[in-house]
Amino acid sequence: xxxxxxxxxxxxxxxxxxxxxxxxxxxxxxxxxxxxxxxxxxxxxxxxxxxxxxxxxxxxxxxxxxxxxxxxxxxxxxxxxxxxxxxxxxxxxxxxxxxxxxxxxxxxxxxxxxxxxxxxxxxxxxxxxxxxxxxxxxxxxxxxxxxxxxxxxxxxxxxxxxxxxxxxxxxxxxxxxxxxxxxxxxxxxxxxxxxxxxxxxxxxxxxxxxxxxxxxxxxxxxxxxxxxxxxxxxxxxxxxxxxxxxxxxxxxxxxxxxxxxxxxxxxxxxxxxxxxxxxxxxxxxxxxxxxxxxxxxxxxxxxxxxxxxxxxxxxxxxxxxxxxxxxxxxxxxxxxxxxxxxxxxxxxxxxxxxxxxxxxxxxxxxxxxxxxxxxxxxxxxxxxxxxxxxxxxxxxxxxxxxxxxxxxxxxxxxxxxxxxxxxxxxxxxxxxxxxxxxxxxxxxxxxxxxxxxxxxxxxxxxxxxxxxxxxxxxxxxxxxxxxxxxxxxxxxxxxxxxxxxxxxxxxxxxxxxxxxxxxxxxxxxxxxxxxxxxxxxxxxxxxxxxxxxxxxxxxxxxxxxxxxxxxxxxxxxxxxxxxxxxx
Numbered sequence: 001x002x003x004x005x006x007x008x009x010x011x012x013x014x015x016x017x018x019x020x021x022x023x024x025x026x027x028x029x030x031x032x033x034x035x036x037x038x039x040x041x042x043x044x045x046x047x048x049x050x051x052x053x054x055x056x057x058x059x060x061x062x063x064x065x066x067x068x069x070x071x072x073x074x075x076x077x078x079x080x081x082x083x084x085x086x087x088x089x090x091x092x093x094x095x096x097x098x099x100x101x102x103x104x105x106x107x108x109x110x111x112x113x114x115x116x117x118x119x120x121x122x123x124x125x126x127x128x129x130x131x132x133x134x135x136x137x138x139x140x141x142x143x144x145x146x147x148x149x150x151x152x153x154x155x156x157x158x159x160x161x162x163x164x165x166x167x168x169x170x171x172x173x174x175x176x177x178x179x180x181x182x183x184x185x186x187x188x189x190x191x192x193x194x195x196x197x198x199x200x201x202x203x204x205x206x207x208x209x210x211x212x213x214x215x216x217x218x219x220x221x222x223x224x225x226x227x228x229x230x231x232x233x234x235x236x237x238x239x240x241x242x243x244x245x246x247x248x249x250x251x252x253x254x255x256x257x258x259x260x261x262x263x264x265x266x267x268x269x270x271x272x273x274x275x276x277x278x279x280x281x282x283x284x285x286x287x288x289x290x291x292x293x294x295x296x297x298x299x300x301x302x303x304x305x306x307x308x309x310x311x312x313x314x315x316x317x318x319x320x321x322x323x324x325x326x327x328x329x330x331x332x333x334x335x336x337x338x339x340x341x342x343x344x345x346x347x348x349x350x351x352x353x354x355x356x357x358x359x360x361x362x363x364x365x366x367x368x369x370x371x372x373x374x375x376x377x378x379x380x381x382x383x384x385x386x387x388x389x390x391x392x393x394x395x396x397x398x399x400x401x402x403x404x405x406x407x408x409x410x411x412x413x414x415x416x417x418x419x420x421x422x423x424x425x426x427x428x429x430x431x432x433x434x435x436x437x438x439x440x441x442x443x444x445x446x447x448x449x450x451x452x453x454x455x456x457x458x459x460x461x462x463x464x465x466x467x468x469x470x471x472x473x474x475x476x477x478x479x480x481x482x483x484x485x486x487x488x489x490x491x492x493x494x495x496x497x498x499x500x501x502x503x504x505x506x507x508x509x510x511x512x513x514x515x516x517x518x519x520x521x522x523x524x525x526x527x528x529x530x531x532x533x534x535x536x537x538x539x540x541x542x543x544x545x546x547x548x549x550x551x552x553x554x555x556x557x558x559x560x561x562x563x564x565x566x567x568x569x570x571x572x573x574x575x576x577x578x579x580x581x582x583x
Contacts, residue, residue: 011046037573044570068094069123071141124528125535138539145171146525158240159439164205171198180205182217234516243304247272250311258423295320304446305333310342329410333445340383353386375430415445454513468499
């Protein structure tokens with residue numbers, strides 16, 4: 001027995017009982033009106049319980065709703081539009097362009113749905129939160145020209161390279177030049193050559209930030225003297241951590257002295273022990289107290305890393321070397337400046353093979369860190385590192401020789417470096433190159449510290465006045481009164497929050513590093529390409545397929561009758577019956 005039959009039976013029995021009660025009343029005044037009010041009240045309740053519909057009226061001129069999105073094709077809209085068609089704009093840009101069709105700005109999909117009418121979405125597609133409008137017909141616009149994919153690391157350590165990679169959709173027959181612009185100067189560029197047909201071209205742009213804190217770089221696309229796009233690229237450079245470093249030198253030399261002075265000038269605590277003769281050492285200290293520098297497990301536990309010449313390590317007594325190995329296993333870092341005569345059976349050479357340089361004379365080496373070419377370094381290079389399993393290269397020269405590499409040892413990391421005479425960068429006014437190389441070497445080697453209380457965004461390219469998902473990783477509840485962080489049930493160390501930024505730009509919070517909010521004019525080609533992709537994927541789902549058969553079946557049901565009218569009729573009839581008894 002279905003719901004409609006149950007409702008009719010209950011309504012019939014209730015009507016018979018109420019009519020009989022009215023007839024049996026001793027007061028026969030206004031009996032016809034009482035019976036009519038009783039029947040009206042029961043009928044109104046019945047109409048509210050059933051989905052009553054008006055007879056279907058097939059009006060081809062009113063069977064669609066047009067929803068405009070950014071980048072819509074005017075010819076497509078003209079073919080769909082007629083004077084009786086409702087036109088809505090899903091975003092502000094489409095609303096401005098759609099005024100000729102009297103488009104109403106209606107970004108929320110629940111306002112698009114009209115009984116018996118199909119939704120025709122025209123343009124670059126819908127945002128994720130707008131994909132709850134049920135079934136619709138999508139008329140996609142062509143993939144826009146410009147950057148359609150981009151990726152970069154938004155949070156960098158001091159000295160770390162900024163590498164921007166992506167894809168550029170070219171649809172014109174002219175070449176386009178991509179510029180990475182920052183700090184009032186062009187930093188890198190790539191030419192996107194002209195092509196006869198539209199396609200996607202990968203690009204890579206690199207730079208080496210020299211600032212600390214937040215900065216907004218720009219990705220500029222130029223065609224001749226015309227600027228096609230100019231979009232922001234926010235980057236936050238975290239200040240370098242101050243380290244507790246122990247330097248072990250086999251002899252006094254300029255390389256170790258410059259390194260000690262450079263570390264001390266950047267706030268690190270430095271202790272240096274240099275062999276001057278058998279069993280005699282010279283000691284130096286910066287930013288810390290003086291002591292005897294014993295190489296024991298207790299004293300080494302306070303250091304983040306040890307930087308040592310291979311000859312200095314080989315000259316250490318067995319207990320001292322064992323203490324260093326034990327601390328590396330516990331997480332301390334070890335940076336070994338290798339040479340051709342180092343012990344190949346020591347713990348720090350496991351997995352590391354050296355090969356002798358073919359050129360005996362002094363040569364010019366161009367360091368190559370990823371895509372970043374550095375200033376030439378004049379050195380009499382003696383050895384290189386032989387690539388092997390479990391060894392990750394860090395620096396190579398222009399010929400592919402590995403100059404520094406890292407491998408794991410227990411919980412710690414050992415970096416082997418064959419770089420020599422890097423102090424000549426300092427003498428040649430190339431301090432930036434010196435800082436870049438040594439910052440990376442030290443950061444890769446040093447003992448891992450607890451994760452900083454940084455805030456990360458899960459929402460790509462967040463906009464003002466829209467929800468933005470944020471998270472941070474911490475073992476303790478974040479102390480922030482501006483955002484309500486809740487723990488993740490699956491990962492207790494992960495804390496999540498939702499923010500509603502009011503304006504674009506860097507967003508500061510009480511604890512943690514800031515995050516960036518874009519404007520609606522930023523990265524328009526990328527946003528359009530993303531909306532095209534997710535909207536097409538949504539419409540390909542079987543549950544979303546829209547055919548003429550189910551469109552016509554929905555129209556044949558007719559429009560639902562508003563329940564408000566039946567409710568008012570019930571109130572009027574029930575009110576009359578109540579008032580009549582008072583008379």
